[in-house]
Amino acid sequence: MVPSRTAQQIPVVVLAGFLGSGKTTLLNHLLHRSGGSRIGAIVNDFGAIEIDAMAVAGALGDSTVSLGNGCLCCAVDASELDLYLERLAAPSAGIDVIVIEASGLAEPQELVRMVLASEHPGIVYGGLVEVVDAAEFDDTRAKHPEIDRHLALADLVVVNKIDRVAEAERVLALVRGLAPRAAVVPAAYGRIDPEFLFDCRPGEERVGQLSFDDLHEHGDRDGHLHTGYDSVSFVSGQPLDPRSLMGFLDSRPEGLYRIKGYVDFGPHDTLNRYSVHAVGRFLRFYPEPWAPSGDRLTQLVLIGSGIDAPALAEELDACKSDAPHADEHGMWGVLRYVRGSEDEPVQEP
Numbered sequence: 001m002v003p004s005r006t007a008q009q010i011p012v013v014v015l016a017g018f019l020g021s022g023k024t025t026l027l028n029h030l031l032h033r034s035g036g037s038r039i040g041a042i043v044n045d046f047g048a049i050e051i052d053a054m055a056v057a058g059a060l061g062d063s064t065v066s067l068g069n070g071c072l073c074c075a076v077d078a079s080e081l082d083l084y085l086e087r088l089a090a091p092s093a094g095i096d097v098i099v100i101e102a103s104g105l106a107e108p109q110e111l112v113r114m115v116l117a118s119e120h121p122g123i124v125y126g127g128l129v130e131v132v133d134a135a136e137f138d139d140t141r142a143k144h145p146e147i148d149r150h151l152a153l154a155d156l157v158v159v160n161k162i163d164r165v166a167e168a169e170r171v172l173a174l175v176r177g178l179a180p181r182a183a184v185v186p187a188a189y190g191r192i193d194p195e196f197l198f199d200c201r202p203g204e205e206r207v208g209q210l211s212f213d214d215l216h217e218h219g220d221r222d223g224h225l226h227t228g229y230d231s232v233s234f235v236s237g238q239p240l241d242p243r244s245l246m247g248f249l250d251s252r253p254e255g256l257y258r259i260k261g262y263v264d265f266g267p268h269d270t271l272n273r274y275s276v277h278a279v280g281r282f283l284r285f286y287p288e289p290w291a292p293s294g295d296r297l298t299q300l301v302l303i304g305s306g307i308d309a310p311a312l313a314e315e316l317d318a319c320k321s322d323a324p325h326a327d328e329h330g331m332w333g334v335l336r337y338v339r340g341s342e343d344e345p346v347q348e349p
């Protein structure tokens, strides 16, 4: 039975959406714009290196926890999640809302089910937020028709990357049709009003329907979104050569949908590491100053279907360089993919 909500209970919101749709960007926006509300986050990475957790940890300190290396929806034992929920829901943590950022391949209904199944009296299911990449939406649906089912469960759908589409209204109308019970909001860089997070809580009746109708129907793991997907995790203490890495990225196979992480270009830029994101054919580098202390590492996660993981790891290995000096134009290829500013994205080359 679905427990009824009390004023003291902390809502737990599930934040889901396909690979690279902008979940971490949205979460970071909420963390910086939540005003007086304190958000706790549980971040679930598909790859073995917890890139998403690193991206939000700075903003959250000890109110972020990471559940890495595989989709939470397939956790055999949900007790780890319960443990984290308990920690974040402790009155001493002073948290007002908990957000579980699902991996981009997780089955949201499984996560909702896990939250509903939690017996912790201090929490209550706070709704499902689905993030949609407006630019990739048609292709993603064609490849993964299950996405429609995910949207139908949502309480809030953020149609993100609206800056990348010419026909925003068409995508919005399509999403509204697929998620008739949800609030549908367009966004660029996940910039939504944080109030939406508090307002998206489903009513008792809706939660009751979910637990009976939707959540138990698709328990078959073979039908999970991540079936057929592989990930490669690459770590190097040796810098990468920018020309070689661009050669790798320019020739990346179609199936390699998502790349994320941080790159050390050694002598080519001794001040910055480069956060890198590929989503489909979209590619961006974001220079950010190195921390004053700590190891300088390249850490990358590659996720795709039908990919030859060992061959990709070998190709990345071949990008390592121990040249002590930078060649003059070595970074040009990379810099073409550095954004001007948040509001002025670079043109797709």
Ligand SMILES: Nc1nc2c(ncn2[C@@H]2O[C@H](COP(=O)(O)OP(=O)(O)OP(=O)(O)O)[C@@H](O)[C@H]2O)c(=O)[nH]1
Residues within 6 Å of the ligand: 017, 018, 019, 020, 021, 022, 023, 024, 025, 026, 052, 103, 104, 105, 160, 161, 162, 163, 164, 187, 188, 189, 190, 258, 260, 277, 278, 279, 284, 345
């Ligand atoms: N142009 C544009 N880019 C965006 C927008 N939102 C996010 N991005 C970029 O899209 C890439 C992926 O964003 P993330 O927030 O990491 O996506 P994610 O859903 O957390 O990714 P996974 O956890 O790997 O599924 C990054 O390069 C973001 O800067 C947007 O509204 N417009």
